[in-house]
Amino acid sequence: MTSTKRLIFLLFALFIILVSGTIGLVSIEGAENWSYLDSFYFTLITMTTIGFSELHPLSPTARMFVIILIFLGVGTTAYTITTSAQIFLDGRLKEYFESKKMQKRIDKLKKHYIICGFGRIGRYISEELIKLDFPFIVIETDKDRIKEMQILDIKYIEGDATTDSVLKEAMIEKSQAIIIAVGQDAASVFITLSARGLNEDIYILARYEQLGTDQKLYKAGANKALSPHLVS
Template identity: 30%
Template structure:
Protein backbone atom coordinates (compact mmCIF):
# COMPACT_ATOMS: atom_id res chain seq x y z
CA UNK A 1 0.00 0.00 0.00
CA UNK A 2 1.37 3.38 -1.04
CA UNK A 3 1.97 5.84 1.77
CA UNK A 4 2.11 8.61 -0.83
CA UNK A 5 -1.47 7.86 -1.98
CA UNK A 6 -2.60 7.85 1.63
CA UNK A 7 -0.98 11.23 2.16
CA UNK A 8 -2.70 12.72 -0.90
CA UNK A 9 -6.13 11.40 0.12
CA UNK A 10 -5.61 12.69 3.66
CA UNK A 11 -4.80 16.15 2.31
CA UNK A 12 -7.91 16.01 0.11
CA UNK A 13 -10.02 15.13 3.16
CA UNK A 14 -8.58 18.03 5.18
CA UNK A 15 -9.12 20.40 2.26
CA UNK A 16 -12.74 19.28 1.89
CA UNK A 17 -13.33 19.81 5.61
CA UNK A 18 -11.87 23.33 5.46
CA UNK A 19 -14.07 24.29 2.50
CA UNK A 20 -17.18 22.88 4.20
CA UNK A 21 -16.45 24.71 7.46
CA UNK A 22 -15.93 28.00 5.64
CA UNK A 23 -19.17 27.52 3.67
CA UNK A 24 -21.21 26.70 6.80
CA UNK A 25 -19.87 29.74 8.62
CA UNK A 26 -20.79 31.97 5.67
CA UNK A 27 -24.17 30.43 4.81
CA UNK A 28 -25.47 29.32 8.21
CA UNK A 29 -23.81 31.99 10.31
CA UNK A 30 -22.37 29.36 12.66
CA UNK A 31 -19.40 29.91 14.91
CA UNK A 32 -16.12 28.24 14.03
CA UNK A 33 -16.64 25.60 16.73
CA UNK A 34 -20.19 24.76 15.62
CA UNK A 35 -19.18 24.66 11.96
CA UNK A 36 -16.28 22.26 12.65
CA UNK A 37 -18.58 20.15 14.84
CA UNK A 38 -21.29 19.94 12.15
CA UNK A 39 -18.77 19.05 9.44
CA UNK A 40 -17.18 16.39 11.64
CA UNK A 41 -20.40 14.63 12.68
CA UNK A 42 -21.60 14.77 9.08
CA UNK A 43 -18.48 13.28 7.49
CA UNK A 44 -18.25 10.57 10.16
CA UNK A 45 -22.03 9.83 9.80
CA UNK A 46 -22.54 10.26 13.57
CA UNK A 47 -25.17 12.99 13.28
CA UNK A 48 -26.13 13.85 16.87
CA UNK A 49 -28.66 16.45 15.67
CA UNK A 50 -27.71 19.15 18.16
CA UNK A 51 -26.37 21.38 15.35
CA UNK A 52 -28.20 21.17 12.02
CA UNK A 53 -28.24 23.36 8.89
CA UNK A 54 -31.37 25.51 8.69
CA UNK A 55 -31.08 26.89 5.16
CA UNK A 56 -31.41 25.07 1.85
CA UNK A 57 -27.89 26.12 0.84
CA UNK A 58 -26.50 24.86 4.16
CA UNK A 59 -28.22 21.52 3.69
CA UNK A 60 -26.86 21.23 0.16
CA UNK A 61 -23.34 21.90 1.47
CA UNK A 62 -23.81 19.25 4.16
CA UNK A 63 -25.16 16.74 1.64
CA UNK A 64 -22.20 17.37 -0.64
CA UNK A 65 -19.84 16.94 2.29
CA UNK A 66 -21.43 13.62 3.22
CA UNK A 67 -21.49 12.24 -0.34
CA UNK A 68 -17.90 13.23 -1.15
CA UNK A 69 -16.32 13.05 2.29
CA UNK A 70 -17.55 9.74 3.68
CA UNK A 71 -15.62 7.81 1.03
CA UNK A 72 -12.44 9.77 1.72
CA UNK A 73 -12.88 9.39 5.48
CA UNK A 74 -13.47 5.64 5.19
CA UNK A 75 -10.39 5.23 2.97
CA UNK A 76 -8.20 7.24 5.32
CA UNK A 77 -9.41 5.36 8.41
CA UNK A 78 -9.09 1.88 6.87
CA UNK A 79 -5.69 2.67 5.35
CA UNK A 80 -4.42 3.98 8.67
CA UNK A 81 -5.46 0.75 10.38
CA UNK A 82 -3.70 -1.31 7.71
CA UNK A 83 -0.54 0.81 7.99
CA UNK A 84 -0.44 0.34 11.75
CA UNK A 85 -1.20 -3.40 11.59
CA UNK A 86 1.41 -4.07 8.88
CA UNK A 87 4.09 -2.07 10.65
CA UNK A 88 4.44 0.52 7.87
CA UNK A 89 4.06 3.35 10.36
CA UNK A 90 6.91 1.86 12.42
CA UNK A 91 9.02 1.62 9.26
CA UNK A 92 8.22 5.22 8.33
CA UNK A 93 9.23 6.50 11.76
CA UNK A 94 12.26 4.23 11.75
CA UNK A 95 13.31 5.55 8.35
CA UNK A 96 13.22 9.12 9.64
CA UNK A 97 15.27 8.08 12.66
CA UNK A 98 17.84 6.32 10.44
CA UNK A 99 18.18 9.36 8.18
CA UNK A 100 18.75 11.52 11.23
CA UNK A 101 21.40 9.12 12.56
CA UNK A 102 23.20 8.93 9.18
CA UNK A 103 23.14 12.72 8.91
CA UNK A 104 25.17 12.93 12.13
CA UNK A 105 27.83 10.42 11.00
CA UNK A 106 31.28 11.70 10.13
CA UNK A 107 34.51 9.80 9.31
CA UNK A 108 32.43 6.65 9.48
CA UNK A 109 32.65 3.28 7.73
CA UNK A 110 30.13 2.17 5.10
CA UNK A 111 29.55 -1.58 4.76
CA UNK A 112 28.01 -2.66 1.44
CA UNK A 113 26.28 -6.03 1.58
CA UNK A 114 25.20 -8.07 4.60
CA UNK A 115 25.69 -11.59 3.29
CA UNK A 116 27.97 -14.17 4.91
CA UNK A 117 31.08 -11.99 4.72
CA UNK A 118 29.24 -8.72 5.27
CA UNK A 119 27.53 -9.98 8.41
CA UNK A 120 30.93 -10.88 9.89
CA UNK A 121 32.22 -7.39 9.05
CA UNK A 122 29.09 -5.91 10.63
CA UNK A 123 29.44 -7.92 13.85
CA UNK A 124 33.17 -7.18 14.16
CA UNK A 125 32.78 -3.43 13.66
CA UNK A 126 29.94 -3.36 16.17
CA UNK A 127 31.95 -5.38 18.69
CA UNK A 128 34.90 -3.00 18.29
CA UNK A 129 32.66 0.02 18.88
CA UNK A 130 33.33 1.57 15.46
CA UNK A 131 31.13 4.25 13.90
CA UNK A 132 29.57 2.71 10.79
CA UNK A 133 26.42 2.07 8.81
CA UNK A 134 25.39 -0.53 6.22
CA UNK A 135 23.73 -0.78 2.81
CA UNK A 136 21.80 -3.92 1.87
CA UNK A 137 19.84 -4.49 -1.34
CA UNK A 138 17.71 -7.39 -0.09
CA UNK A 139 14.88 -6.17 2.21
CA UNK A 140 14.48 -9.64 3.73
CA UNK A 141 18.15 -9.75 4.71
CA UNK A 142 18.05 -6.21 6.07
CA UNK A 143 15.04 -7.19 8.17
CA UNK A 144 17.37 -9.34 10.29
CA UNK A 145 19.00 -6.12 11.52
CA UNK A 146 15.75 -4.23 12.09
CA UNK A 147 16.27 -3.97 15.85
CA UNK A 148 19.94 -3.03 15.55
CA UNK A 149 21.12 0.40 16.66
CA UNK A 150 23.24 0.59 13.48
CA UNK A 151 21.53 2.52 10.65
CA UNK A 152 20.89 0.43 7.53
CA UNK A 153 19.82 1.66 4.10
CA UNK A 154 17.88 -0.70 1.83
CA UNK A 155 19.15 -0.02 -1.66
CA UNK A 156 21.73 -0.68 -4.36
CA UNK A 157 25.18 0.48 -3.22
CA UNK A 158 26.29 0.96 -6.83
CA UNK A 159 23.89 3.90 -7.24
CA UNK A 160 25.13 7.41 -6.56
CA UNK A 161 21.97 8.42 -4.69
CA UNK A 162 22.27 5.53 -2.23
CA UNK A 163 25.94 6.20 -1.50
CA UNK A 164 25.25 9.92 -1.05
CA UNK A 165 22.42 9.03 1.34
CA UNK A 166 24.94 6.91 3.27
CA UNK A 167 27.14 9.98 3.68
CA UNK A 168 29.98 8.86 1.45
CA UNK A 169 31.25 12.44 1.16
CA UNK A 170 31.89 12.40 4.93
CA UNK A 171 32.94 8.75 5.26
CA UNK A 172 36.51 7.59 5.83
CA UNK A 173 36.22 3.99 4.62
CA UNK A 174 33.96 1.86 2.44
CA UNK A 175 33.89 -1.94 2.64
CA UNK A 176 32.11 -3.83 -0.14
CA UNK A 177 31.48 -7.54 0.42
CA UNK A 178 29.31 -8.60 -2.53
CA UNK A 179 29.85 -12.18 -3.77
CA UNK A 180 30.36 -10.98 -7.39
CA UNK A 181 33.57 -9.21 -8.42
CA UNK A 182 31.67 -7.21 -11.04
CA UNK A 183 29.34 -5.76 -8.43
CA UNK A 184 32.24 -4.91 -6.11
CA UNK A 185 34.16 -3.30 -8.98
CA UNK A 186 31.22 -1.05 -9.85
CA UNK A 187 30.86 0.04 -6.20
CA UNK A 188 34.62 0.69 -5.96
CA UNK A 189 34.58 2.89 -9.05
CA UNK A 190 31.40 4.73 -8.03
CA UNK A 191 32.63 5.42 -4.49
CA UNK A 192 36.00 6.67 -5.72
CA UNK A 193 34.26 8.89 -8.25
CA UNK A 194 32.13 10.48 -5.50
CA UNK A 195 34.90 10.69 -2.89
CA UNK A 196 38.45 10.21 -4.24
CA UNK A 197 39.90 10.36 -0.70
CA UNK A 198 37.84 7.50 0.74
CA UNK A 199 39.64 4.26 1.59
CA UNK A 200 37.97 1.34 -0.21
CA UNK A 201 38.30 -2.26 0.96
CA UNK A 202 36.75 -4.86 -1.29
CA UNK A 203 36.18 -8.58 -1.41
CA UNK A 204 37.58 -10.59 -4.33
CA UNK A 205 35.89 -13.87 -5.21
CA UNK A 206 38.29 -14.86 -8.00
CA UNK A 207 42.03 -14.22 -8.20
CA UNK A 208 41.77 -12.97 -11.78
CA UNK A 209 39.47 -10.20 -10.57
CA UNK A 210 42.10 -8.71 -8.23
CA UNK A 211 43.99 -6.71 -10.95
CA UNK A 212 40.70 -5.21 -12.17
CA UNK A 213 39.72 -4.18 -8.66
CA UNK A 214 43.13 -2.55 -8.20
CA UNK A 215 42.76 -0.62 -11.45
CA UNK A 216 39.26 0.38 -10.32
CA UNK A 217 40.73 2.15 -7.31
CA UNK A 218 40.49 -0.37 -4.47
CA UNK A 219 42.97 0.38 -1.69
CA UNK A 220 42.80 -3.08 -0.14
CA UNK A 221 41.57 -6.34 -1.68
CA UNK A 222 40.69 -9.34 0.47
CA UNK A 223 40.11 -12.82 -0.94
CA UNK A 224 38.26 -14.87 1.72
CA UNK A 225 38.98 -18.15 -0.05
CA UNK A 226 42.73 -17.44 -0.29
CA UNK A 227 42.95 -16.27 3.31
CA UNK A 228 40.89 -19.22 4.49
CA UNK A 229 43.08 -21.71 2.65
CA UNK A 230 46.31 -20.20 4.01
CA UNK A 231 44.91 -20.10 7.51
CA UNK A 232 43.86 -23.76 7.37
CA UNK A 233 47.33 -24.75 6.16
CA UNK A 234 49.03 -22.71 8.88
CA UNK A 235 46.69 -24.18 11.50
CA UNK A 236 48.04 -27.61 10.52
CA UNK A 237 51.68 -26.48 10.49
CA UNK A 238 51.75 -23.98 13.38
CA UNK A 239 48.57 -24.54 15.41
CA UNK A 240 49.73 -22.67 18.54
CA UNK A 241 50.63 -19.53 16.61
CA UNK A 242 47.36 -19.50 14.66
CA UNK A 243 45.37 -20.09 17.85
CA UNK A 244 47.13 -17.19 19.54
CA UNK A 245 46.45 -14.76 16.68
CA UNK A 246 42.85 -15.97 16.46
CA UNK A 247 42.42 -15.32 20.17
CA UNK A 248 43.71 -11.76 19.80
CA UNK A 249 41.26 -10.87 17.05
CA UNK A 250 38.15 -12.84 18.03
CA UNK A 251 37.89 -12.81 21.83
CA UNK A 252 36.66 -9.69 23.59
CA UNK A 253 37.89 -10.52 27.09
CA UNK A 254 41.52 -11.05 26.09
CA UNK A 255 43.78 -8.50 27.81
CA UNK A 256 46.26 -8.16 24.93
CA UNK A 257 45.59 -6.61 21.54
CA UNK A 258 47.28 -5.39 18.38
CA UNK A 259 46.59 -1.73 17.66
CA UNK A 260 47.40 0.78 14.90
CA UNK A 261 48.49 4.31 15.77
CA UNK A 262 49.19 7.11 13.31
CA UNK A 263 51.74 9.66 14.51
CA UNK A 264 51.05 13.33 13.80
CA UNK A 265 53.43 16.26 14.21
CA UNK A 266 52.08 17.13 17.69
CA UNK A 267 52.45 13.60 19.05
CA UNK A 268 54.94 13.21 21.95
CA UNK A 269 56.40 10.24 20.06
CA UNK A 270 57.18 12.25 16.92
CA UNK A 271 60.86 12.69 16.04
CA UNK A 272 62.00 10.43 18.89
CA UNK A 273 64.18 7.35 18.76
CA UNK A 274 62.38 4.16 19.67
CA UNK A 275 64.59 3.71 22.75
CA UNK A 276 63.50 7.16 24.01
CA UNK A 277 59.78 6.76 23.21
CA UNK A 278 58.87 4.99 26.46
CA UNK A 279 56.62 2.51 24.65
CA UNK A 280 57.95 -0.41 26.65
CA UNK A 281 58.93 1.41 29.87
CA UNK A 282 55.81 3.56 30.34
CA UNK A 283 53.14 1.52 28.59
CA UNK A 284 54.47 -2.04 28.47
CA UNK A 285 53.89 -2.19 24.70
CA UNK A 286 55.98 -3.72 21.93
CA UNK A 287 56.39 -1.97 18.56
CA UNK A 288 56.05 -4.65 15.90
CA UNK A 289 56.23 -2.60 12.73
CA UNK A 290 56.53 0.94 11.38
CA UNK A 291 54.62 1.60 8.18
CA UNK A 292 56.27 4.64 6.59
CA UNK A 293 54.68 5.93 3.36
CA UNK A 294 53.71 2.40 2.40
CA UNK A 295 57.12 0.90 3.24
CA UNK A 296 57.00 -1.52 6.21
CA UNK A 297 59.84 -1.52 8.72
CA UNK A 298 59.39 -4.73 10.75
CA UNK A 299 60.98 -5.27 14.16
CA UNK A 300 62.43 -1.72 14.42
CA UNK A 301 65.80 -1.16 16.10
CA UNK A 302 66.10 0.96 19.28
CA UNK A 303 67.90 3.66 17.27
CA UNK A 304 65.15 3.91 14.63
CA UNK A 305 63.40 7.28 14.58
CA UNK A 306 59.60 7.65 14.83
CA UNK A 307 58.52 10.31 12.34
CA UNK A 308 55.27 12.24 11.79
CA UNK A 309 53.03 10.30 9.43
CA UNK A 310 54.33 6.91 10.58
CA UNK A 311 51.76 4.23 11.25
CA UNK A 312 52.79 2.10 14.22
CA UNK A 313 51.65 -1.48 14.72
CA UNK A 314 51.82 -2.05 18.47
CA UNK A 315 51.17 -5.09 20.68
CA UNK A 316 50.37 -4.75 24.36
CA UNK A 317 47.78 -4.82 27.16
CA UNK A 318 44.40 -3.37 26.19
CA UNK A 319 44.31 -0.80 29.00
CA UNK A 320 47.87 0.35 28.28
CA UNK A 321 47.08 0.72 24.58
CA UNK A 322 44.13 2.92 25.52
CA UNK A 323 46.40 5.07 27.66
CA UNK A 324 48.89 5.27 24.81
CA UNK A 325 46.20 6.41 22.35
CA UNK A 326 45.14 9.17 24.73
CA UNK A 327 48.73 10.29 25.14
Protein backbone atom coordinates in the same frame (compact mmCIF):
# COMPACT_ATOMS: atom_id res chain seq x y z
CA MET B 1 -7.17 -7.49 20.68
CA THR B 2 -4.67 -6.40 18.03
CA SER B 3 -5.82 -4.71 14.83
CA THR B 4 -4.92 -7.79 12.78
CA LYS B 5 -6.89 -10.16 15.01
CA ARG B 6 -9.80 -7.73 15.02
CA LEU B 7 -9.77 -7.65 11.21
CA ILE B 8 -9.80 -11.46 11.03
CA PHE B 9 -12.74 -11.54 13.44
CA LEU B 10 -14.62 -8.92 11.39
CA LEU B 11 -14.02 -10.76 8.12
CA PHE B 12 -15.35 -13.94 9.71
CA ALA B 13 -18.38 -11.99 11.00
CA LEU B 14 -19.02 -10.61 7.51
CA PHE B 15 -18.90 -14.12 6.10
CA ILE B 16 -21.40 -15.35 8.70
CA ILE B 17 -23.75 -12.42 8.03
CA LEU B 18 -23.50 -12.95 4.26
CA VAL B 19 -24.26 -16.66 4.55
CA SER B 20 -27.04 -16.06 7.08
CA GLY B 21 -28.62 -13.38 4.89
CA THR B 22 -28.53 -15.63 1.84
CA ILE B 23 -30.02 -18.64 3.60
CA GLY B 24 -32.48 -16.48 5.55
CA LEU B 25 -34.05 -14.91 2.47
CA VAL B 26 -34.38 -18.27 0.74
CA SER B 27 -35.96 -19.79 3.86
CA ILE B 28 -38.43 -16.93 4.37
CA GLU B 29 -39.45 -16.32 0.76
CA GLY B 30 -38.98 -19.82 -0.59
CA ALA B 31 -36.53 -21.06 -3.20
CA GLU B 32 -39.16 -20.74 -5.92
CA ASN B 33 -39.29 -16.96 -5.35
CA TRP B 34 -35.71 -16.22 -4.31
CA SER B 35 -32.88 -18.36 -5.66
CA TYR B 36 -29.65 -18.70 -3.68
CA LEU B 37 -27.87 -16.55 -6.27
CA ASP B 38 -30.50 -13.80 -6.01
CA SER B 39 -30.40 -13.96 -2.21
CA PHE B 40 -26.60 -13.84 -2.13
CA TYR B 41 -26.52 -10.89 -4.54
CA PHE B 42 -29.21 -8.97 -2.64
CA THR B 43 -27.49 -9.59 0.71
CA LEU B 44 -24.15 -8.44 -0.69
CA ILE B 45 -25.43 -5.16 -2.17
CA THR B 46 -27.41 -4.51 1.03
CA MET B 47 -24.35 -4.99 3.27
CA THR B 48 -22.22 -2.73 1.08
CA THR B 49 -24.99 -0.09 0.86
CA ILE B 50 -24.99 -0.37 -2.94
CA GLY B 51 -28.57 -1.69 -2.92
CA PHE B 52 -30.45 -0.69 -6.04
CA SER B 53 -33.92 -2.07 -5.46
CA GLU B 54 -35.64 -5.29 -4.46
CA LEU B 55 -35.00 -8.05 -6.97
CA HIS B 56 -38.36 -9.59 -6.07
CA PRO B 57 -41.23 -8.38 -3.86
CA LEU B 58 -40.56 -8.97 -0.16
CA SER B 59 -43.06 -10.16 2.41
CA PRO B 60 -43.40 -8.21 5.72
CA THR B 61 -41.37 -10.91 7.48
CA ALA B 62 -38.61 -10.67 4.88
CA ARG B 63 -38.58 -6.87 5.18
CA MET B 64 -38.02 -7.14 8.94
CA PHE B 65 -35.23 -9.63 8.26
CA VAL B 66 -33.61 -7.21 5.78
CA ILE B 67 -33.81 -4.37 8.32
CA ILE B 68 -31.88 -6.51 10.82
CA LEU B 69 -29.47 -7.44 8.04
CA ILE B 70 -28.86 -3.76 7.27
CA PHE B 71 -28.06 -2.91 10.89
CA LEU B 72 -25.70 -5.85 11.28
CA GLY B 73 -24.20 -5.97 7.81
CA VAL B 74 -23.67 -2.28 7.07
CA GLY B 75 -22.17 -1.59 10.49
CA THR B 76 -19.83 -4.57 10.32
CA THR B 77 -18.79 -3.74 6.75
CA ALA B 78 -18.01 -0.13 7.67
CA TYR B 79 -16.02 -1.20 10.74
CA THR B 80 -14.10 -3.74 8.64
CA ILE B 81 -13.14 -1.09 6.09
CA THR B 82 -12.06 1.30 8.86
CA THR B 83 -9.96 -1.39 10.55
CA SER B 84 -8.33 -2.36 7.24
CA ALA B 85 -7.45 1.27 6.53
CA GLN B 86 -6.04 1.66 10.04
CA ILE B 87 -3.78 -1.38 9.64
CA PHE B 88 -2.58 -0.09 6.26
CA LEU B 89 -1.93 3.44 7.51
CA ASP B 90 -0.27 2.26 10.73
CA GLY B 91 2.16 0.18 8.68
CA ARG B 92 2.89 3.04 6.30
CA LEU B 93 3.28 5.56 9.09
CA LYS B 94 5.53 3.21 11.04
CA GLU B 95 7.76 2.75 8.00
CA TYR B 96 7.80 6.51 7.42
CA PHE B 97 8.79 7.43 10.97
CA GLU B 98 11.35 4.64 11.16
CA SER B 99 12.97 5.85 7.93
CA LYS B 100 13.00 9.44 9.24
CA LYS B 101 14.55 8.31 12.50
CA MET B 102 17.16 6.27 10.65
CA GLN B 103 17.97 9.18 8.33
CA LYS B 104 18.61 11.46 11.31
CA ARG B 105 21.06 8.91 12.70
CA ILE B 106 22.76 8.65 9.31
CA ASP B 107 23.03 12.42 8.90
CA LYS B 108 25.09 12.61 12.10
CA LEU B 109 27.72 10.19 10.76
CA LYS B 110 31.25 11.29 9.93
CA LYS B 111 34.56 9.45 9.70
CA HIS B 112 32.44 6.31 9.56
CA TYR B 113 32.68 3.00 7.73
CA ILE B 114 30.33 1.92 4.97
CA ILE B 115 29.67 -1.80 4.55
CA CYS B 116 28.14 -2.93 1.28
CA GLY B 117 26.30 -6.19 1.88
CA PHE B 118 25.17 -7.88 5.08
CA GLY B 119 25.96 -11.45 4.15
CA ARG B 120 28.30 -13.69 6.14
CA ILE B 121 31.31 -11.41 5.71
CA GLY B 122 29.41 -8.15 6.09
CA ARG B 123 27.77 -9.45 9.26
CA TYR B 124 31.13 -10.48 10.74
CA ILE B 125 32.68 -7.08 9.97
CA SER B 126 29.66 -5.35 11.53
CA GLU B 127 30.05 -7.37 14.72
CA GLU B 128 33.73 -6.43 14.94
CA LEU B 129 33.03 -2.73 14.38
CA ILE B 130 30.37 -2.85 17.10
CA LYS B 131 32.93 -4.33 19.51
CA LEU B 132 35.38 -1.56 18.60
CA ASP B 133 32.62 1.06 18.90
CA PHE B 134 33.37 2.38 15.41
CA PRO B 135 30.54 4.18 13.60
CA PHE B 136 29.33 2.41 10.48
CA ILE B 137 26.37 1.96 8.17
CA VAL B 138 25.33 -1.00 6.02
CA ILE B 139 23.87 -0.87 2.52
CA GLU B 140 21.65 -3.86 1.75
CA THR B 141 18.73 -4.85 -0.49
CA ASP B 142 17.66 -8.16 1.07
CA LYS B 143 14.49 -7.76 3.18
CA ASP B 144 15.36 -10.56 5.62
CA ARG B 145 18.81 -9.13 6.29
CA ILE B 146 17.30 -5.69 6.80
CA LYS B 147 14.93 -7.12 9.41
CA GLU B 148 17.93 -8.67 11.15
CA MET B 149 19.70 -5.30 11.21
CA GLN B 150 16.58 -3.66 12.63
CA ILE B 151 16.62 -6.17 15.49
CA LEU B 152 20.33 -5.53 16.07
CA ASP B 153 19.75 -1.74 15.86
CA ILE B 154 22.32 -1.38 13.09
CA LYS B 155 22.23 1.71 10.91
CA TYR B 156 21.36 0.74 7.37
CA ILE B 157 20.15 1.95 4.01
CA GLU B 158 17.88 -0.21 1.89
CA GLY B 159 19.23 0.20 -1.59
CA ASP B 160 21.68 -0.82 -4.30
CA ALA B 161 25.27 0.12 -3.47
CA THR B 162 26.10 0.34 -7.18
CA THR B 163 23.94 3.47 -7.33
CA ASP B 164 25.66 6.79 -6.65
CA SER B 165 22.58 8.22 -4.93
CA VAL B 166 22.62 5.39 -2.39
CA LEU B 167 26.32 5.90 -1.66
CA LYS B 168 25.67 9.61 -1.19
CA GLU B 169 22.79 8.79 1.15
CA ALA B 170 25.32 6.78 3.18
CA MET B 171 27.34 10.00 3.50
CA ILE B 172 30.27 8.64 1.51
CA GLU B 173 31.77 12.13 1.28
CA LYS B 174 32.29 12.06 5.07
CA SER B 175 33.25 8.39 5.30
CA GLN B 176 36.80 7.24 5.99
CA ALA B 177 36.44 3.73 4.56
CA ILE B 178 34.11 1.55 2.53
CA ILE B 179 34.12 -2.23 2.79
CA ILE B 180 32.62 -3.89 -0.26
CA ALA B 181 31.40 -7.31 0.86
CA VAL B 182 29.00 -8.17 -1.95
CA GLY B 183 29.31 -11.57 -3.57
CA GLN B 184 29.41 -10.45 -7.22
CA ASP B 185 32.74 -9.37 -8.69
CA ALA B 186 31.15 -7.08 -11.30
CA ALA B 187 29.25 -5.25 -8.57
CA SER B 188 32.42 -4.96 -6.47
CA VAL B 189 34.30 -3.33 -9.34
CA PHE B 190 31.42 -0.97 -10.11
CA ILE B 191 31.02 0.08 -6.46
CA THR B 192 34.77 0.65 -6.23
CA LEU B 193 34.70 2.94 -9.26
CA SER B 194 31.73 4.88 -7.88
CA ALA B 195 33.19 5.18 -4.39
CA ARG B 196 36.52 6.46 -5.67
CA GLY B 197 34.76 8.97 -7.88
CA LEU B 198 32.68 10.28 -4.99
CA ASN B 199 35.49 10.40 -2.43
CA GLU B 200 39.11 10.54 -3.58
CA ASP B 201 40.48 9.99 -0.06
CA ILE B 202 38.30 7.11 1.09
CA TYR B 203 39.97 3.78 1.90
CA ILE B 204 38.41 1.01 -0.19
CA LEU B 205 38.55 -2.63 0.86
CA ALA B 206 36.87 -4.84 -1.73
CA ARG B 207 35.96 -8.51 -1.78
CA TYR B 208 36.34 -10.61 -4.91
CA GLU B 209 35.65 -14.21 -5.88
CA GLN B 210 37.33 -14.95 -9.21
CA LEU B 211 41.08 -14.99 -9.80
CA GLY B 212 42.15 -11.87 -11.67
CA THR B 213 39.36 -9.65 -10.37
CA ASP B 214 41.73 -8.20 -7.77
CA GLN B 215 43.71 -6.44 -10.50
CA LYS B 216 40.52 -4.90 -11.87
CA LEU B 217 39.63 -3.70 -8.39
CA TYR B 218 43.05 -2.08 -7.93
CA LYS B 219 42.70 -0.34 -11.29
CA ALA B 220 39.23 0.83 -10.27
CA GLY B 221 40.69 2.47 -7.16
CA ALA B 222 40.66 -0.13 -4.39
CA ASN B 223 43.32 0.14 -1.69
CA LYS B 224 43.04 -3.52 -0.82
CA ALA B 225 41.36 -6.48 -2.53
CA LEU B 226 40.70 -9.67 -0.58
CA SER B 227 39.08 -12.99 -1.39
CA PRO B 228 37.60 -15.37 1.19
CA HIS B 229 38.71 -18.24 -1.06
CA LEU B 230 41.92 -17.07 -2.72
CA VAL B 231 45.14 -15.62 -1.37
CA SER B 232 45.57 -12.12 -2.80
